[in-house]
Amino acid sequence: MSRIGKKIINLPQNTDIQIIDNNVYIIGPKGKLSYQLPKVITIKYNKENQTLNLYKVHENKEAQKLYGLSRTLIHNMIIGVSKGFEKKLHIQGVGYRSQIQGRNLILNVGYSHPVVIEPPEDILISVENNTHITIKGIKKEKVGEIAAQIRRIRPPEPYKGKGIRYLNEKIHLKVGKAGK
Known part of the structure; x- marks a missing residue:
């Protein structure tokens, strides 16, 4: 069971995010990165708190494998476009x-x-x-x-x-x- 996938991702002030279908676009002062989420993972953006949450669509092994991975990749993208x-x-x-x-x-x-x-x-x-x-x-x-x-x-x-x-x-x- 992934504990990493459950963690909330906080967005810095200078970073913007766009979610179109299963594609996540992150724009920051250093550049722009994109990631296509697997179909078994969904993402929810809370504008008030500037946070991201990832959720599994199904409870199976495939979703469990990709849950923590997707969260880590998106978190690394946010750090990359804000700090590098x-x-x-x-x-x-x-x-x-x-x-x-x-x-x-x-x-x-x-x-x-x-x-x-x-x-x-x-x-x-x-x-x-x-x-x-x-x-x-x-x-x-x-x-x-x-x-x-x-x-x-x-x-x-x-x-x-x-x-x-x-x-x-x-x-x-x-x-x-x-x-x-």
């Missing part, structure tokens, strides 16, 4: 650095060639101090996917800790081979 999402990465290693050229991110992380990453149009990438990368956007899934894609280029290795990691990510370092 961001992920921070840190590059660690001698000679490892990053830079922005136009919209593209260029990484020099120990390969014989620089790695170029072209972000999607709704994602903004910025670099501070050549070693800190910030990814910002309104879609939580895309921000996380781009951050994971960048980290995948040179994941932190377990002996010296060199590589690209999330900010505040703990890497458990292994002890090297003991020489005689």
Whole structure:
């Protein structure tokens, strides 16, 4: 039984919502997002309290699965258009650095060639101090996917800790081979 689906979603002051049939459109200062609700879920908007409630049409497994998921996706959309999402990465290693050229991110992380990453149009990438990368956007899934894609280029290795990691990510370092 989903407890997440029962929670009320509060809308911030700067966010507007439109519900047309089973489509939910959320408009905020950062942009506009839409989501098509499954047929087994309905939504009710209370204008006085600025709240949203989701309800199941039928009590079956399919509705139960989609109940909490739909609530979470709509809540993430509201946060995205009002505040936005961001992920921070840190590059660690001698000679490892990053830079922005136009919209593209260029990484020099120990390969014989620089790695170029072209972000999607709704994602903004910025670099501070050549070693800190910030990814910002309104879609939580895309921000996380781009951050994971960048980290995948040179994941932190377990002996010296060199590589690209999330900010505040703990890497458990292994002890090297003991020489005689």
